[in-house]
Amino acid sequence: xxxxxxxxxxxxxxxxxxxxxxxxxxxxxxxxxxxxxxxxxxxxxxxxxxxxxxxxxxxxxxxxxxxxxxxxxxxxxxxxxxxxxxxxxxxxxxxxxxxxxxxxxxxxxxxxxxxxxxxxxxxxxxxxxxxxxxxxxxxxxxxxxxxxxxxxxxxxxxxxxxxxxxxxxxxxxxxxxxxxxxxxxxxxxxxxxxxxxxxxxxxxxxxxxxxxxxxxxxxxxxxxxxxxxxxxxxxxxxxxxxxxxxxxxxxxxxxxxxxxxxxxxxxxxxxxxxxxxxxxxxxxxxxxxxxxxxxx
Numbered sequence: 001x002x003x004x005x006x007x008x009x010x011x012x013x014x015x016x017x018x019x020x021x022x023x024x025x026x027x028x029x030x031x032x033x034x035x036x037x038x039x040x041x042x043x044x045x046x047x048x049x050x051x052x053x054x055x056x057x058x059x060x061x062x063x064x065x066x067x068x069x070x071x072x073x074x075x076x077x078x079x080x081x082x083x084x085x086x087x088x089x090x091x092x093x094x095x096x097x098x099x100x101x102x103x104x105x106x107x108x109x110x111x112x113x114x115x116x117x118x119x120x121x122x123x124x125x126x127x128x129x130x131x132x133x134x135x136x137x138x139x140x141x142x143x144x145x146x147x148x149x150x151x152x153x154x155x156x157x158x159x160x161x162x163x164x165x166x167x168x169x170x171x172x173x174x175x176x177x178x179x180x181x182x183x184x185x186x187x188x189x190x191x192x193x194x195x196x197x198x199x200x201x202x203x204x205x206x207x208x209x210x211x212x213x214x215x216x217x218x219x220x221x222x223x224x225x226x227x228x229x230x231x232x233x234x235x236x237x238x239x240x241x242x243x244x245x246x247x248x249x250x251x252x253x254x255x256x257x258x259x260x261x262x263x264x265x266x267x268x269x270x271x272x273x274x275x276x277x278x279x280x281x282x283x284x285x286x287x288x289x290x291x292x293x294x295x296x
Contacts, residue, residue, distance in 0.1 A: 040107060047112075088121050133237075134241070137246055
């Protein structure tokens with residue numbers, strides 16, 4: 001862990017970086033707003049709390065105090081050493097401890113990519129009460145389990161299996177100053193307007209911190225090696241849930257949105273044509289308009 005922030009918000013943004021102790025870890029948290037209504041934003045791979053830069057002001061405007069942590073292993077947050085440390089039970093415990101540390105009375109959990117995997121597991125298990133759940137471009141676990149049995153999804157998930165190899169993924173991703181990290185955004189995005197070199201440098205430099213890449217990849221290794229640590233079997237979720245999905249997601253096929261209502265009784269789905277997996281960064285105006293309407 002280092003106390004050097006991975007992102008320095010504009011002084012006029014009213015976003016600050018704070019260091020929060022929770023679940024035996026130290027988290028680098030982007031914060032803004034005040035009050036007892038917490039919007040907790042969980043990022044994905046290979047991102048940071050920086051990926052919520054367009055949504056934080058909107059959420060504050062809607063009356064929320066916003067916490068966007070760098071999840072364990074990312075940026076300046078703690079980087080525990082073993083693959084087991086990145087299994088879903090520990091990641092869900094991080095979310096619970098952050099909520100407890102905030103002292104919030106109401107919680108809206110907002111999540112994308114790996115953060116959304118954790119958010120689904122957290123909400124389904126009812127670890128802490130949630131007023132609302134917002135998921136971006138990750139399927140419900142039961143839908144994901146269905147889809148991975150089909151070639152249409154299995155071929156898109158090749159990287160999960162590649163990441164199981166020791167040290168080689170770290171070596172290849174770190175080459176040329178993290179060119180692969182930059183490419184993950186610029187090559188997948190349909191509209192690259194919000195992915196300038198300056199933006200991509202933030203993600204790449206954070207990933208190249210000592211220990212970061214192994215920690216980030218350990219999420220995928222733990223997903224395979226320790227997949228039975230939480231029970232997500234066929235449970236009904238009644239938390240009001242919003243799903244936002246960029247239709248041009250090259251990692252997750254569009255059928256990953258279908259059938260979610262079988263397990264989520266109060267679901268609203270918005271599909272955004274022409275938008276990639278990086279939905280809240282690539283199309284912030286569209287995403288924020290949906291958030292504003294739904295949260296109102």
